[in-house]
Amino acid sequence: MRWSRYADAFVFSTTLEPVDNPHVEIVDTDPVELVRRLKKEEGLNIWLCGGGNLAGQLIDEIDQLIIKSYPVIAGDGVQAFTGNFQPTQFTVTTCQEFSSGAQVTWFDRA
Structure with missing residues (x-):
């Protein structure tokens, strides 16, 4: 399962502080880098829910x-x-x- 070493949800933000929840990880780095790393692993699909800015950055990975x-x-x-x-x-x-x-x-x- 892909998420065995990762959070269930990644929230891309440069303004939010880390949260005390093992199922959520706040990410303030390049989203393309993270998605490419996740796609190389076995496991579940990656779902993008959110705004057009993030989708525009990730279009080549969709x-x-x-x-x-x-x-x-x-x-x-x-x-x-x-x-x-x-x-x-x-x-x-x-x-x-x-x-x-x-x-x-x-x-x-x-």
Whole structure:
């Protein structure tokens, strides 16, 4: 299992102090370096949940996207990818639609 030597969750922040929780590690170093190290190990998948800045930094390491969409226009929102982003090709592998009109779509790196 990948997390046997690591926290269950890594929180990337340059302003948060360490927390006293064995399941959470505050990381203030390069996220790409950590993700590349984790991907070399056997174990569970790595999930990125969070802002567009982190996603933009990690775009070259993302193998699959899971995008949720809702039939609501809410105005401004957080960009999915920010920073020095380069267009990247993904292919739809699965799409599930719910009676509410919400959809979840899985995309694999092309």
